[in-house]
Amino acid sequence: MLKSTTVALKPADVDKKWIVIDAEGVVVGRLATFIANRLRGKHLPTYTPHVDLGDHVIVVNADKVVFTGKKLTDKIYYRHTGHPGGVKSTTPQKVLNGRFPERVLEKAVERMLPKESPLARQQMTHLRIFAGATHTHEAQQPEIVDFKSMSAKNFRSI
Helix, strand or coil: CCCCCCCCCCHHHCCCCEEEEECCCEEHHHHHHHHHHHHHCCCCCCCCCCCCCCCEEEEECHHHCECCCCHHHHCCEEEECCCCCCEEEECHHHHHCCCCCCHHHHHHHHCCCCCCCHHHHHHHCCEEECCCCCCCCHHHCCEEECCHHHCHHHECCC
């Protein structure tokens, strides 16, 4: 009779890769899901929930992401200042046209990771988002992932 064993990796056994994704014309939610899975390591057959074994992800052209439907103008992001009556709101369009357009994608990925967890905070440090077409991590020799061609639903041509 065969005995099946479950492999639980230790942090010393993890070999992390670096990947680059071009976000120009890509749908935000689909890209955020892909990035969250890569950061957690769920794409690996040796996935272990309590170990950080995901890849380092570099995203370029984050200011050129798109939303489907009317989400660009109708979706509302809420935050609270901490003071009574301090609820602030904004739309993705205002954020993308503002000073830090990469925050749209950053927050989308952050909300897909486990909530209020030291592991999620550690995994978020492995995400680098750049608004322009260049990045500063050439020394790591990242592998380019063509996310657009994985599915026709991943991008919009507008």
